[in-house]
Amino acid sequence: MVLALVVTVSAADVELASDDLWSLGVVAVEERAGSSDTTVELWTSLGEEQESIIAALKALDREWTWRFQAVDESVSETWRDYATATWVTGDLVVYPAWIPRPESATATAISIDPGATFGMGDHPTTVLSLRALQALPTHGAAVLDVGCGSGVLAIAACLFGASQAEAIDISPAAVPTTIANATRNDVADRVNVSTAPLADVDGSYDIVLANILAPALIDLSGDLKRVLSPSGALVISGILAERHDHVLAALEPLRVVQRYELESWTAITLRW
Numbered sequence: 232m233v234l235a236l237v238v239t240v241s242a243a244d245v246e247l248a249s250d251d252l253w254s255l256g257v258v259a260v261e262e263r264a265g266s267s268d269t270t271v272e273l274w275t276s277l278g279e280e281q282e283s284i285i286a287a288l289k290a291l292d293r294e295w296t297w298r299f300q301a302v303d304e305s306v307s308e309t310w311r312d313y314a315t316a317t318w319v320t321g322d323l324v325v326y327p328a329w330i331p332r333p334e335s336a337t338a339t340a341i342s343i344d345p346g347a348t349f350g351m352g353d354h355p356t357t358v359l360s361l362r363a364l365q366a367l368p369t370h371g372a373a374v375l376d377v378g379c380g381s382g383v384l385a386i387a388a389c390l391f392g393a394s395q396a397e398a399i400d401i402s403p404a405a406v407p408t409t410i411a412n413a414t415r416n417d418v419a420d421r422v423n424v425s426t427a428p429l430a431d432v433d434g435s436y437d438i439v440l441a442n443i444l445a446p447a448l449i450d451l452s453g454d455l456k457r458v459l460s461p462s463g464a465l466v467i468s469g470i471l472a473e474r475h476d477h478v479l480a481a482l483e484p485l486r487v488v489q490r491y492e493l494e495s496w497t498a499i500t501l502r503w
């Protein structure tokens with residue numbers, strides 16, 4: 232049995248609540264009818280660590296009710312049957328490790344099994360982060376992926392020529408998953424993954440990637456600036472388009488050099 236998180240919201244709040252859950256790191260959200268005509272249940276999973284899930288939900292500061300419910304693992308895995316490849320750009324595709332590699336002679340193809348982590352590559356914030364990364368000079372770069380989830384961004388950086396990628400996540404599940412995905416894509420020798428807090432990361436990185444919820448980006452802003460080299464680029468994502476001003480204020484004096492938008496999500500590249 233695994234733990235499902237069931238969030239009950241009014242029908243009008245479904246989109247907002249789904250966006251919030253995605254940005255907390257869920258892999259899939261299933262909508263089910265609530266107990267009344269006006270409510271909807273959003274069934275999802277944030278792993279098995281109840282205390283950190285409760286803390287994350289409290290940080291959202293929403294009025295929604297929620298509960299944990301034990302479910303059969305096979306039920307929580309049904310999304311896998313419907314997972315498809317995501318074309319990030321014409322020459323970059325992320326595909327589920329359990330389906331055949333998409334046919335393309337020229338595209339970079341990243342094979343990912345997210346396990347219980349976030350990062351199948353299909354969420355707009357991941358797509359936008361990958362587009363932003365693809366536009367940067369990655370050859371020989373030292374890269375830091377903050378909130379690596381499945382490791383998809385760190386792996387992409389290595390496939391684009393980065394010399395090393397340090398990947399960190401507060402979720403312990405990210406460590407074996409990122410190692411397995413890096414191995415699957417033949418870059419395990421260049422990806423180092425841990426649950427080290429960003430505050431403990433030393434060094435100076437040419438590219439820092441952080442696809443994390445806006446409040447976390449604000450909390451981490453001092454350390455994100457500390458680890459960014461003077462000529463480096465910081466890519467932030469995980470922010471809804473209308474909610475990024477306070478994130479940018481926390482990251483000053485870094486300045487915005489590029490914005491990417493998809494659906495209601497944003498990724499932003501910043502430099503000194």
Ligand SMILES: C[S@@+](CC[C@H](N)C(=O)[O-])C[C@H]1O[C@@H](n2cnc3c(N)ncnc32)[C@H](O)[C@@H]1O
Pocket residue numbers: 253254255256348349350351352356357360377378379380381382383384399400401402405428429442443444447451469
């Ligand atoms: C939206 S997912 C991004 C996953 C992947 N990088 C991607 O782009 O698909 C955010 C990840 O950040 C992690 N996270 C949240 N707060 C964090 C923090 N303070 N330090 C490190 N990781 C954090 C979560 O556990 C989750 O795996």
